[in-house]
Amino acid sequence: MDALIYTAMSGAERALRGQQVHANNLANMDTTGFRANLELSTSRPLSGYGYDDRHMADMQANAVTTRSGTMKSTGRELDVAIAGDGFFTVQGPTGEGYTRAGAITLDADGAMTVGGMPILGEGGPITLPIHTKVQIGQDGTVSILTPGTAQLQVVDKLKLVKAEASELTKNEAGLLVARDGQPLAADETVKVSSGHLEGSNVSAVEEMVATMSLNRTFEMQMKLFKASDSMAEAGNRLIGG
Template sequence: MDRMLYTAATGAARIMEAQSIRANNLANADTTGFKADLERVNAQVITPTGNSLRTRVLAQTEDAGFNKQAGALNPTGRKLDLAIRDHGMFTVMTDAGEAYTRSGAIVPDATGQLTVDGRVVQGLNGPIVLPEYRDLFVGDDGRISILGSEGGIIEQIAQLKMVNPELDTMKKGQDGLFYSRDGNPLKADGSVLVDSGFLEASNVQAVSELIASMDLTRQFEIQVKLMKSAEKLAEAGNRLIRNA
């Protein structure tokens, strides 16, 4: 009975971990550039002892990475809203160093420094600070040009640092950003192109995530019933021992 209870409890714990992954995906269904997390379950056979048979298998949740599919492009008309075509990522700075994101919702802070979700955007020569300008243009190669507040000629001021790593070499952090697995900064890739006036939507399939969440709820209920059955069997065994 103890083994049955332990197996059911382990299965319930695994389902709760899977539920948290699905819930996080659903919560970010409208987050710009978000990549859905995946789950993978590993069947771990418990080594039998004595004359026991190999009948006990425990489920263990493992990190399966993230959904690499690109999200849909939504037009915004705002020039600093950028979406990467096909493959590639923008570079931002964090306390841990360089990180990478598909979100191109770039906003200047009070000093004119470009940020994404409050994190400094990296250019080829470091952070990008916008001077006062009358108009702004972003080329498909990430070059940022402005027409000064006094008019005159259009002047290029910086170029975004964009990278194009193999996604299998990247890991996703708790903050939703991507990091290289070896911890080293990635080199800029000039082949990455962007579209100004668009944002990439999340690639979360809300309906699929909701159905998966409902299925996990049913599985959890089954594990709870097994734990209750183990409890009843234990109580029955105790009564037999007392009446013996």
Template structure:
């Protein structure tokens, strides 16, 4: 009886956490560049002073789905998205290097090129600074070219190059800040094979139908756990009445 109640209780608790993971994916179905969190459940033995004869359910987020989302045309020159495998390097708030799949870039008042989330875009030797310009272009290899103020149309100067990387997926993790980081904490090297598409943003790779189905399934499982706890309570009360009458 005690084991049944414990398993059902732990299952309901972990089931709620699983629903939160899928709900977060659903909430970001329209967030550009968002990569969905995977979720799974498994049984774990309860270790302690006695033999581990009991088990409980545990929900966990084992990894992130790094598959690419669909490219959405914006027609804006400073909107870029990685075409195929790879990432764009940005400077995280703590000063370390992090990675994104797409960036709606803009130039701030100091001339620093920033992603849509406000983080500086990394170049050959740090955050990219853009001089005053009349026009800016981003090449497929990440090269940033500008036409300076008052210059003729053919006077194009290369300013810097966006750092594009493609580390093994197994060496990456998504942090609580929503950015991609290397598990080692070390910056990934440049990869000349990574290309970007200018005038595009990458949509979220969340499948709304799959996430909604998962939430509904987990909701039914939660109801089953509650029913098991109610049954355990009724069985316990029945046993108590039998003992009282004996």
């Protein structure tokens, strides 16, 4: 009976935390380049003498799905989207991070940023001099037209990387990073589409179905908890005579 209580409470906690993961996904349905989080759980034996047959569920919400989102045309020269697999590289609070968000903006000094973070090229953060036109090529090459010139000049090339979903996790800033903590190497096969942005890859239907399933799981675990409590009371009455 005591083991059943642990099972029920662990299952209920896992369902509750799973709901939080899916609620966060739904809240970011309109976030450009957002990658949906996946809920994962593993079984962990409870430490302590006499607890060998009791296990708890460890919730993990650091896995992501890397399927593509819907690409939308914006016509803006600084908007870029990854065509196929791959990621942009930005300078996050703790080092390199990776994202599918490609709404690039320029700060007062001409530095290219995404979400307030510098976007990285092959030579580090990219800063554009005074220009009249910007062009981002399919291979990520950033070219500008300076005043008084008629030919585009290459400034840098976006650092584009590629990795499997199993190799990535999200950090506290919401950026994708390599699980081994090492920067990813640039990948020449990654291509971009200028004048487009990729939306979130969250499926509202999938998230709602998952939430409903977790609600039913939580209710079932609560019923098991009440049943184990009733059995414990009945046992105590028998022992008490």
